[in-house]
Amino acid sequence: MNIVxxxxxxxxxxxxxxxLKQTRFVTDDFWGNSEKLNYFILFPSLLFLNLSNVELDLATVSSMLGILILVILLAAIALFVVKKIYNIPVQRFGVYMQSQVRFNTYIGLSLMASLFGPKGMQMFAMLIAVAIPLVNILSVLALSSLSWNTLGKTVISITRNPLILGCIVGVSFNLLDLGVMESIEQLVKLLAAMSLPLGLLSVGAALQFDQFKTNISGLLMNVFGRLLIMPILAFAVCQAFHLSHLESMILVVFFSLPTASAAYILTRYFHGDSELMAGIISLQTLCFALTFPLLMSLFF
Structure with missing residues (x-):
């Protein structure tokens, strides 16, 4: 299918x-409540549904998973080195970490279905089963002042993360070959079906442009890193390990995605620089429409 x-x-x-947000067609309370509903119920239901039913062929995607982890960890290590050199405060460093390692799963799932069909969706589901826990753990660590006093809060935040729980429960049901009642499965499917459209609407409602006037250079650096450097690095590693054309495309698409809109919620929870996070999410989402077709035409 054509990228556009x-x-x-x-x-x-x-x-x-x-x-809808700008014209106040619905009240501002709607968006906050819809994000909360999606983050804690609808999106975990979608993750559970995909991961509990997907054919977990780890042997097939082992190389992809290895490269996924490698690229994410390389980015995280580079960011921690930069933090040490420039003494970046936790409130801002957590934003930088999330802007580079997190990904918008709503956009990713929609693209995989359109571009690669069921096979692509299956491979992507296996990737996010590993990626979501990994990037959420890195994000929480980056937003936390690591000490014995804060260790308990950090561990609790990781274990209570609904996205991580959705992945763990979904994979557990899959590996243990556990079934659910047909009526419950239909309920989960209905909840999951609401997640993607509501999530994309919420991404649009969350767009904020105030930071563009005061911190445009910092915003552009984050956009350049996430939307260009990360997919280029992923493509280079894929070529080095001789991955197939489809596997390389899926990984490049994965690392081409803008950061997750849920990063704003996590940033606010840990009292990070939520205004900067909102600006980065907004600019990455806008620029994605330009950088993604460019990368696809360049590499594939």
């Missing part, structure tokens, strides 16, 4: 969310 056509419904839903 695959992006079209995503862009429209994001634009709708932005216009």
């Amino acid at each position: 056509m695959a992006l079209f419904p995503l862009i429209i839903l994001i634009a709708m969310g932005y216009l």
